[in-house]
Amino acid sequence: MVPHLITALTGPINELEQRVLDSMPAIERWFRLEWMEHTPPFYSSVDIRNAGFKLSPVSTRLFPSAWNNLTPEMLPLAVQAAMAAIEKICPEARNLLVVPTNGPHSVQYLENLVQLTRIFNMxxxxVRLGSIDPALKKTITLDLPSGASVTLEPVTRGKRRLGLKDFDPCTILLNNDLGAGVPGILEEIFEQYLLPPLHAGWPIRRKSNHFKAYEEVAKRLGKLMGVDPWLINPLFEKCEAVDLSQDSGLDCLRGQVDLVLTRVRRKYKEYGIKEKPFVVVKADHGTHELGIVTVRDTKDMQALSERVHTLVKERKTPLMPHGFMVQEGVMTQERVNDAVAEPVIYTMDRYVVGGYYRVHAGRGVDEALNAPGSDYAPLAFEHSTQLPQPGMKPGVSLPNRFYMYGVVGRLAMLAASYELEATDPEAEVYD
Known part of the structure; x- marks a missing residue:
């Protein structure tokens, strides 16, 4: 099924698409050279927003789930990328241990594990699934509505290795973002490859670090293509260790909201954009009880303050200080069956392997779609993102549009590579 796609096909996005297509040989060479110097994250997913006048990522996950939303036509790409990734890391690998999130699990997440198992089997x-959930004391098998089943086994820990009772893996793949912290069972593993590394988890990772790295690579790619990097880069600021129970914490958020909105208004004026700018306030690492808040003006800022005060008042324990990011909001002009949608690009090693549309009929063009009630539709990958159609008029070729999505997705992946290098606790530091 190819979803009905409606995209804003007028305005600066067409010029950007043309620049990307005209620069394709230079872009591909640039990526090749970058991957000679930097190691891509093992896998990732990138949420992209197409506003009709700009195209940029708004979120990059380094422990992506929802692999079950990739269509069967995409599996050959994923399998080839998995082969390339494993060959580089551990060519003699025979056994792979996948560590899922701690339960309970939704049917969707379990289907995700089925798909990951299928990809690495092929x-x-x-492939076996090893749980680090302390509540799992014995092996369980869960039957799914699709007819598939998932077997979860409690991991065993030796002095230097992690495995199962009768299964010794060369490589351990985390499908768990460590949002609750790094458990001791995963520390000091010296004889196996742990992918992604522990410092990719939320105890260390910061979204602002990622988008700082993304800003750097977007400037370089923008210069290569001869375009304003803002067209592919969301502006942002951050507030560290915000104590929401204190007015000083809210003052920081208010100041950064004003700063980002002012910068975005200048850009809108420069490009003659009539839409109303907005920003998104979200946790700088992991998630937060406050959720994701859209702020367009002073009224929304007052609503944010009231939401914070209600949250603080209703809690029985104090809120711990937390970092927040204020990010330029990028609206979506994409629709699937008249519902707002955003493309999500999946990568493995240095390759785009597929994706889907996240769709939410109950959300607006300036709201987060990764929320309860969202649905998924396959990206119309009748042609690979690597097979654009040069010579086609901008805005009329889906392969060309998807190629552009793939470029932005790989740019976010490259930023993640920079980010992980900068936060690697074992990296050598030179004066």
Whole structure:
């Protein structure tokens, strides 16, 4: 099924698409050279927003789930990428241990584990699912509505290795973002490859670090293509260790909201954009009880303050200080069956392997779609993102549009590579 796609096909986005297509040989060479110097994250997913006048990522996940939303037509790309990734890391690998999130699990998440197992099986590996959930004391098998089943086994820990009772893996793949912290069972593993590394988890990772790295690579790619990097880069600021129970914490958020909105208004004026700018306030790492808040003006800022005061008042324990990011809001002009949608691009090693549309009929063009009530539709990958159609008029070729999505997705992946290098606790530091 190819979803009915309605995209804003007028305005600066067409010029950007043309620049991307005209620069394709230079872009591909640039990526090749970057991957000679930097290691891509093992896998990732990137939420992209197409505003009709700009196209940029708004979120990058380094422990992506929802692999079950990739269509069967995308699996060959994923399997080839998995083969390339494993060959670089551990060519003699035979066994792969996938560590899922701690339960309870939704049916969707379990189907995600089925798909990951399928991909790595077809890449030539024996795959088992090892849970680090302390509540799981014995092996369980869960039957799914699709007819598939998932077997979760409690992991065993030796002095230097992690495995199962009768299964010794060369490589351990985390499908768990460590949002609750790094458990001791995953620390000091010296004889196996742990992917992604522990410092990719939320105890260390910061979204602002990622978008700082993204800003750097977007400037370089923008210069290569001869375009304003703002067209592919969301502006942002951050507030560290915000104590929401204190007015000083809210003052920081108010100041950064004003700063980002002012910068975005200048850009809108420069490009003659008539839409109303907005920003998104969200946790700088992991998630937060406050959720994701859209702020367009002073009224919304007052609503944010009231939401904070209600949250603080209703809690029985104090809120711990937390970092927040204020990010330029990028509206979406994409629709699937008249509901607002955003493309989500999946990567493995240095390759785009597929994706889908996240769709939410109950949300507006300036709201987060990754929320209860969202649905998924396959990206219309009748052609690979690597096979654009040069010579086609901008805005009329879906392969060209998807190629552009793939470029932005890979740019976010490259930023993640920079980000992980900068936060690697074992990296050598030179004066």
């Amino acid at each position: 890449a030539g590996l024996n």
